[in-house]
Structure formats: C-alpha cells, structure tokens
Amino acid sequence: MEPVTLIPNNSLLTATPEEGRQLAIKMARLIIKTTQPDAQVRETLRGVYASDAMMLIAIGQTVATEFSTIAAANNYWHDVRP
Amino acid sequence: MEPVTLIPNNSLLTATPEEGRQLAIKMARLIIKTTQPDAQVRETLRGVYASDAMMLIAIGQTVATEFSTIAAANNYWHDVRP
Amino acid sequence: MEPVTLIPNNSLLTATPEEGRQLAIKMARLIIKTTQPDAQVRETLRGVYASDAMMLIAIGQTVATEFSTIAAANNYWHDVRP
Amino acid sequence: MEPVTLIPNNSLLTATPEEGRQLAIKMARLIIKTTQPDAQVRETLRGVYASDAMMLIAIGQTVATEFSTIAAANNYWHDVRP
C-alpha cells in the first residue's frame, strides 16, 4: 500500500482563502483515507455520511478546525488583495 | 457539476462582526453543500436538523469555530466603531 | 421573516467578563434561532435539551468556544479592574 | 428567578493554575445552571452524567476549552512561582 500523502505540496501556504478552504477539505479527507485505505469501503461510507445530517455537520466541524490552522498559517491572507 | 465557491468574495475580511458572523454561517453551509451537492437531499436534511435539538447545537459548534477564525482574521474588528 | 441580528450591538467588545459570557450565550442562541426561525419549534426543543444531560453539555461546549473568541477580542479584560 | 452569575468575581484572572482549573469547572457548570434553572432537574441529571462514560468525557471537553481561555487570560501563570 502506497503511504498516503497527507498534505498536498507539503505546505499549508495557499494563494487565497478559497484555496486554503479547499486544502482544509482535502486534508480532512486524507485522514479518512489513511485511516481507511480501502476505496470501496470509503465509497460506501460516502453514501452514508453524505445523507446523514449529523455526520455532515461533524464533517463541517473537522473542516472548520483544519481551516483555522491553515488560516493562521497564511496570516489570514492579509497580504492578498481580493 | 459547477464546483462550489467555498468562501464568498474569496476573503475572510468583513466590515463588521455581524457580517463576520453571517460569513461563518455561510462557510459552514458551503461545506455541507460541497459534501452533499444534491439540493433536494440537502432540503430534506434541513427538515431533519432544523427540528433536532442536538443537531442544532452541533451546527452552533461549527459556526463558533468558523467564527473564531474569521474574528481573528479581522483582528476582532478593533478598528471598527459600532 | 425579519433577518436575525446575530451579534447584539454588532460588537464583540463588552465592559466585563460577565457581559462577555452573556454575549457568548446570546450568540449561540441566535445561531439556533437563525437556523430554526419557528419560535414554537424552538420552545419545544428547549424542553428537550434543557432536560437532556448530553445536550446541556453540548451547549456548554458551544458557549465555551464562543466565549474563547469574545475573551480574546476583549484581551481577556486585562484593562478592567474587578 | 435571580439571574445566574456566570463568572464568579467577574474576572478570568486567578492566582494559580489550580484556581484557574476550578474556575473552568465552575464556569462550565454555570452554563448548565443558566440553561436549566431547576435545581431538582439538575440534580437528577447529575446522577445521569456522573455515571455515563461518554457524558463524563464530554464534560472534560467543555472544561478543557474553558480552561484554554482562562489559561491564555492568565498568560499561563508564567509570573507565578509554583
């Protein structure tokens, strides 16, 4: 089994908040992938959590915590002009 | 499927705390949208979580974490006169 | 439906920690209100969570996170003489 | 009903970490008290959560978050000689 790369580009720095948000989602998913390497099991579980209100909310909590770290790492993109 | 924009205006900076709070709610909802793209499923789930005490509380926890990031990004709106 | 004001006085700054704590509770409740606008439903849910140990604990977790943001915003009221 | 005082002495500052920890527990309990003012109901719920592993763990999570705020407020008691 190829070890899972947990952080794409091995960096928390992104050009914009939107990319930082995408990174937070990706990082959260990669933890699920590294904990459950079987793609088929994950696909089945996707069907479960994507239609379960509490699980969708819980995913949001994980992304919120990951994003708080990424946002701090990028100094909240203060130097980025929207 | 059009990719979901995760952060409106691609910025965490808002004019006031109230707008920051609205952004926190919006960002939390957009994670649910990007995880469950089917609007009909989401509408059904809305009926579930909007009348379930524990789920409403859990949504509040997500918004609280998102807001803590947005508040820090805006330096707690110290430069804003209420 | 009148949009819900999410942060009274549109400011995180309070005169004292006690007021900051009250604001944290108020902000948490306003997220429940904006997610479930129906006052009657909320009143029914109040009866549910106010007598459910796990839900009461979960409310405490939300308030604790909201308060950590408000306390940081007020620099922990270091300039306030109790 | 007398409004509940949410933060004893209206201050997050304590002489030592131990007092800070006691304040965190007290603040967590006062949120339960202000959400469920009926002492008898609370006493019944105490019997529930004090013998439920998951609820005891959840209480610990709340205290941990409250304590992180109090510890930051006291600059981690760096100026206190144990």
Add this chain to the structure above:
Amino acid sequence: MEPVTLIPNNSLLTATPEEGRQLAIKMARLIIKTTQPDAQVRETLRGVYASDAMMLIAIGQTVATEFSTIAAANNYWHDVRP
C-alpha cells in the same frame, strides 16, 4: 471527601513535550475524578470506555485540547534540546 487536586504541582510548565502530554492526560482524568468521586464507579466506567471505539476517540479529543493549552504554556518547548 478530600477535594481533588486538579493540576499536579499547580503548574502547566513541564521539562519536555512528553511530560506535557502526560500532564494533559492526567488533567483530563482529574476532571472525570472530580465529577465522579466514586473510585468504584470510575473503575466500572473505565471498562466501558476502554473498549468503546467512539469513547476512546472522544478521550483523544479531550487530551488534544488540554495538550494544546499546555504546549502553548510551555512555548512549545522551543527552548528544550531533544
């Protein structure tokens, strides 16, 4: 009942990260002890949570939050040579 000492040595400062981690676990356990003083009940509950996946995960969440406070208190042991 002897009041429970909540923070051994009444200090968050430890010589190394490993000791900081042990302190985080100890502090989490002492909250359970002070909430449920009966050693026999706690021993029974230990048997419950030590073989319940979700409870073990929840304990990990508490320790992670306690540790984040202790790590910040020790400036992440930057002055400690491993």
Add this chain to the structure above:
Amino acid sequence: MEPVTLIPNNSLLTATPEEGRQLAIKMARLIIKTTQPDAQVRETLRGVYASDAMMLIAIGQTVATEFSTIAAANNYWHDVRP
C-alpha cells in the same frame, strides 16, 4: 507493562508539514494505546472505527486539533521551502 511513549523523539518540531501531520496522527493513536494497552482489543476496535463513518470523522477532529498544536509549534513551517 512498558509505559507508552506519547511523543516520538519527545519533540513537536518536524522538518515539514507532512511530517507534522504524521506526528499528529501518531500522537492521537498513542493516546488510544495508552488508554487501551491491549493490542488485541485495539485491533478489534480498529475494525469497528475504520468502517464507521461517524467514528472516522471523529478521528479526523482529533487529528485536526493535534495538528493545530503541532503547526503552531513549528510556526507553520514558514521557514521551510516546499
């Protein structure tokens, strides 16, 4: 029973974000190990949580909190060129 080493190399400092992420996972697992020392029980529980959507999400929340501490400890690897 040999006491469990909770933090490999007794340091939160890592060369890269990817290593920091691996450390976060490792630290989370070591808390489960120190709470449940029996390897066979843990292996059985692994089969449970690795195929349970909510538990996989909860593990992600723990890793996210651990990682936020490690990232802060490493100053978000600002001095590391990807």
